[in-house]
Amino acid sequence: MQDKILLIEDDPSISEMVTNFLSKEGFCVIHSSDGKEAMDLFEQQTFDLVILDLMLPKQSGIDCLKEIRNQSLVPVLIISAKDSDVDKAIGLGFGADDYLTKPFSMIELLARVKASIRRATEYSGHKEKSQRQMLHIHKLTIDIDNFHISKKGITIKLTNKEWEILKLFIQHPTKVFTKEQIYRLVWKEEYYGDENVINVHMSRLREKIEDDPANPQYIETLWGIGYRLGELNSK
Structure with missing residues (x-):
């Protein structure tokens, strides 16, 4: 079965080339040139990946992203x-999985597309396992095999990458990870020093799991070094 991609891009030359x-x-x-039409298509069909431009007519890319993530x-x-850090933070902060700056090569786009779909497939494939590994970490209950996490009985929705980051720490409770190590292990790509990607994902993850994101207990920061699972959780 073919993987289905929703391409939301208003530039005819780019959309034709990518398609x-x-x-x-x-x-x-499946191509759409404006945000409103794209969201109608998203409601009507199932897609394996969305490629989204930020600058769109009728409905902005950020508004589309919010609607998709809901x-x-x-x-x-x-x-x-x-291509500013602010724009990347906005895009990734609302739950995007990856970011490409125009102009980009088709080879790089293809690599990102395949990697995103592969990670999503692995994510959903684990849900079919019959054996469940449940972890209870302070107020969190984590079902490793079924990719489910709840806090005091309330389900927390994580994106694929947020889940992979959390799982990395859970599986290595005493290890300190640098940003470079996290990027290579979660994104499975070479790290070129773009700390903003890690910062934004870590911030969103903490907003979802921490009681006080400004004073994180589950994932601690070791300034100048990296991150580790908090001592609260390793007991």
Whole structure:
């Protein structure tokens, strides 16, 4: 079965180039040139990946991303001509999984697309395991095999990468991870010093699991070194 991609891009030349290239690579690409139409398509169909431009007519890319995240954990790859740390923080802060700056190569796009879909497939595939490994960490209850986490009985929705970051610490409770190590292990790509990606994902994860994100207890920061599972959780 073909993986289905929703491409939301208003530039005709880019959308045609991306659609033709990914179609030749075996993907089914559904294209929309404005945010409102794209959200209608998203409501009507199931997609394995969304490629999203930030600058769109009728409904902005950020508003589309918010709407997608309110109902789905489908991986979202942002493509945009905007290249400031602020724009990356906004995009990734609202739950995007990856970010590509225009202009980009088709080879790089293909690698990001395959990596995002592969991670999402592995994420959902684990849910089918019959054996469940339950962990109770202070107020958190974590079902490792079924990718489910709750706090005091209330389900917490994590994106794929937020879950992978948390799982990394849970599986190595005494290890300190640098940002470079986290990026390579979770993103499975070379790290080029873009700390903002790690910072934004860590901030969002803490907002969801910590009682006080400004004073994190589950994932501690060792300034100048990296992060580790808090002592509260390793007992």
